Amino acid sequence: MSIGIDKIGLATAKYRLDMADLALARDTDPNKYSVGLMLDSLSIAPITEDIVTLGAAAAEQILTEADRARIDMVIVATESSIDQSKAAAVFIHGLLGIQPFARSLEMKEACYSATAALNYAKLHVASKPDSKVLVIASDIAKYGIGSSGEPTQGSGALAMLVTSQPRILAFNDDNVAQTRDVMDFWRPNYSSTPFVQGMFSTKQYLDCLKTTWAEFQKRNQAQLQDFAAFCFHIPYPKLANKGLNKLLDKSLSEEKVEELKANFQASISYSRQIGNIYTGSLYLGFLSLLENSHSLKAGQKIAFFSYGSGAVAEIFSGQLVAGFEKMLDSNRQAQLDQRQKLTVPAYEKLFFEEAHFDDQGNADFDNYDTHTFALERIDHHQRLYKRKEESYDN
Ligand code: HMG
Numbered sequence: 190m191s192i193g194i195d196k197i198g199l200a201t202a203k204y205r206l207d208m209a210d211l212a213l214a215r216d217t218d219p220n221k222y223s224v225g226l227m228l229d230s231l232s233i234a235p236i237t238e239d240i241v242t243l244g245a246a247a248a249e250q251i252l253t254e255a256d257r258a259r260i261d262m263v264i265v266a267t268e269s270s271i272d273q274s275k276a277a278a279v280f281i282h283g284l285l286g287i288q289p290f291a292r293s294l295e296m297k298e299a300c301y302s303a304t305a306a307l308n309y310a311k312l313h314v315a316s317k318p319d320s321k322v323l324v325i326a327s328d329i330a331k332y333g334i335g336s337s338g339e340p341t342q343g344s345g346a347l348a349m350l351v352t353s354q355p356r357i358l359a360f361n362d363d364n365v366a367q368t369r370d371v372m373d374f375w376r377p378n379y380s381s382t383p384f385v386q387g388m389f390s391t392k393q394y395l396d397c398l399k400t401t402w403a404e405f406q407k408r409n410q411a412q413l414q415d416f417a418a419f420c421f422h423i424p425y426p427k428l429a430n431k432g433l434n435k436l437l438d439k440s441l442s443e444e445k446v447e448e449l450k451a452n453f454q455a456s457i458s459y460s461r462q463i464g465n466i467y468t469g470s471l472y473l474g475f476l477s478l479l480e481n482s483h484s485l486k487a488g489q490k491i492a493f494f495s496y497g498s499g500a501v502a503e504i505f506s507g508q509l510v511a512g513f514e515k516m517l518d519s520n521r522q523a524q525l526d527q528r529q530k531l532t533v534p535a536y537e538k539l540f541f542e543e544a545h546f547d548d549q550g551n552a553d554f555d556n557y558d559t560h561t562f563a564l565e566r567i568d569h570h571q572r573l574y575k576r577k578e579e580s581y582d583n
Pocket of ligand 1: 220424
């Protein structure tokens with residue numbers, strides 16, 4: 190039975206910060222960001238847009254009533270949790286009106302966990318071929334003003350519907366994972382921004398790629414030649430580019446190298462404009478590849494490199510399904526272009542705003558532009574979400 194990704198939705202914040210403006214404010218050569226990191230802008234989420242609103246908006250784009258009646262598992266992969274106990278998936282299950290007899294949970298391992306979620310979804314569908322699993326990767330990446338990671342922030346969510354007979358990508362059964370206990374990037378409970386050993390983290394990323402790829406090749410008798418494209422976790426596109434260059438070897442024909450490089454450029458188009466969205470970054474790269482490549486064809490194989498600091502890495506592959514082009518959104522770039530541009534002071538105010546609670550645990554927020562859903566207020570420590578046209582006061 191073929192199992193894989195049937196639909197993909199994307200939501201990113203409605204505000205953007207241009208890297209050229211950030212460079213000016215941080216007294217940095219703009220080429221460092223545009224060429225050195227390969228980033229043009231970042232999506233900036235206001236306080237009323239969180240992993241729940243982004244995740245629900247990404248899923249809302251792709252779900253029909255029939256899907257809502259058949260989904261029996263909702264998994265949210267994230268490292269920007271809004272609650273230590275209640276899973277974001279439970280909020281999203283409610284907001285989307287998914288039938289009640291479903292399992293909803295949250296998964297965590299830095300940027301990696303959406304890959305584990307897809308694998309769990311695959312196992313679930315293998316045992317219940319009629320069911321559909323909604324996998325959402327949703328994060329807000331915040332490093333702090335003036336930090337080395339600041340230009341690699343971002344926010345967004347990918348929603349993927351995993352089914353039998355998928356219409357975009359059929360998973361191959363070839364996953365190879367690696368775990369190594371390192372402190373390259375971590376965020377203790379008491380800190381709202383991560384601690385990072387930046388250069389060490391890039392070395393871990395590249396070494397995990399090299400060693401996991403070697404093991405993947407050995408176990409699956411695979412060659413780079415077999416793939417039309419290699420999608421990477423994209424903390425910033427330049428690092429993924431280094432990853433691709435590490436894999437290219439002399440045995441490849443010039444045409445194959447050209448194809449892999451052209452498809453790589455297609456895969457980083459959205460990340461260049463959105464930034465790092467942690468768990469969703471790899472799948473944002475995949476969506477960007479699908480919607481921007483000029484050469485992809487049904488039947489071709491795509492490789493995926495998932496990396497989450499800490500660290501867990503995984504390589505797996507899938508095969509493009511006939512008709513995959515019909516499942517894409519030709520209007521995506523226009524939506525990204527519609528994001529409202531922020532000045533640097535406006536970005537600093539918006540992105541780092543925190544809730545101010547009264548002594549009953551209530552907090553209200555200014556009215557910001559969000560996707561389909563918004564965090565309306567916090568009422569006695571309970572987060573209350575609304576569809577944009579609705580209000581709890583109505
Ligand atoms: P930095 O200060 O930007 O480092 O920090 P840099 O000074 O080495 O500059 C970066 C690149 O810009 C270099 O290119 C420079 O040469 C170039 P490279 O040598 O790498 O090819 N450059 C210029 N290019 C053109 N014109 C110029 C110019 N100046 C410099 N004028 C660092 C980089 C990664 C440390 C920082 O961005 C950071 O801390 N980021 C956050 C951590 C991160 O993203 N790590 C990636 C691996 S870990 C990961 O992927 C997991 C993660 O997603 C989290 C998770 O799993 O949850 C982060």
